[in-house]
Amino acid sequence: ETGVTQSPTHLIKTRGQQVTLRCSSQSGHNTVSWYQQALGQGPQFIFQYYREEENGRGNFPPRFSGLQFPNYSSELNVNALELDDSALYLCASSLATGGLNYGYTFGSGTRLTVV
Amino acid sequence: AQKVTQAQTEISVVEKEDVTLDCVYETRDTTYYLFWYKQPPSGELVFLIRRNSFDEQNEISGRYSWNFQKSTSSFNFTITASQVVDSAVYFCALSEAFGSARQLTFGSGTQLTVLP
Numbered sequence: 001e002t003g004v005t006q007s008p009t010h011l012i013k014t015r016g017q018q019v020t021l022r023c024s025s026q027s028g029h030n031t032v033s034w035y036q037q038a039l040g041q042g043p044q045f046i047f048q049y050y051r052e053e054e055n056g057r058g059n060f061p062p063r064f065s066g067l068q069f070p071n072y073s074s075e076l077n078v079n080a081l082e083l084d085d086s087a088l089y090l091c092a093s094s095l096a097t098g099g100l101n102y103g104y105t106f107g108s109g110t111r112l113t114v115v
Numbered sequence: 116a117q118k119v120t121q122a123q124t125e126i127s128v129v130e131k132e133d134v135t136l137d138c139v140y141e142t143r144d145t146t147y148y149l150f151w152y153k154q155p156p157s158g159e160l161v162f163l164i165r166r167n168s169f170d171e172q173n174e175i176s177g178r179y180s181w182n183f184q185k186s187t188s189s190f191n192f193t194i195t196a197s198q199v200v201d202s203a204v205y206f207c208a209l210s211e212a213f214g215s216a217r218q219l220t221f222g223s224g225t226q227l228t229v230l231p
Contacts, residue, residue, distance in 0.1 A: 033218065033219075035219075040223075040224075041223055041224070042119075042206055042208075042221030042222050042223045042224050043160070043206075043219070043221050044221075045218040045219065045220070048217075048218060056217075056218055058218065088158055090158075090160065092160075092219075096217075103162065103165060104162070104219065105162070106152075106159055106160035106161075106162075107159065108157055108158050108159040109158040109159065111158070
């Protein structure tokens with residue numbers, strides 16, 4: 001059973017650019033969530049995808065968008081990067097069935113630095 | 116709205132000491148889940164435990180134990196006979212049990228350092 005894998009592990013971008021982060025779900029999982037973790041803080045929920053549709057969103061602007069593919073992998077896109085977007089971006093997959101969500105498996109994250 | 120508070124920002128202990136990490140939460144839900152995660156320097160969040168709000172029994176897993184008290188909205192985590200490998204940031208988190216997204220709401224974390 002493979003875990004959650006994220007790519008790239010590290011990334012440096014310039015303010016105003018766009019970035020795409022990728023996540024492969026754990027085998028058997030059908031839901032993907034993305035979290036932003038600023039230095040010294042707890043992760044903050046960005047959004048969740050289930051059956052290729054956004055299924056919930058935290059307090060993040062529209063320039064944060066995502067996709068989920070038929071194989072349940074996912075992308076996080078951030079447009080018009082700002083310095084405050086510098087953070088560790090964590091992907092978590094889970095199995096949602098029958099209205100219940102059975103736990104979350106996290107990847108190691110992508111460390112994004114905006115300069 | 117949900118909120119998780121971890122008042123201890125940093126804790127430092129000497130190896131073999133016992134240490135308790137505090138977690139206090141707020142939620143309007145009657146059914147919810149509580150979690151503890153460990154985050155080593157590599158960044159990955161490692162799942163430690165999930166507790167349903169209906170189950171107030173304390174749980175022990177090896178050197179780890181958890182004390183859930185619904186009356187005080189607390190879910191504290193104790194490491195017995197701490198080891199250097201326990202050094203990490205520990206997060207307490209809360210999610211609703213039902214609903215569309217069931218997002219995790221995290222506390223700000225407690226940095227635990229175990230000295231040899």
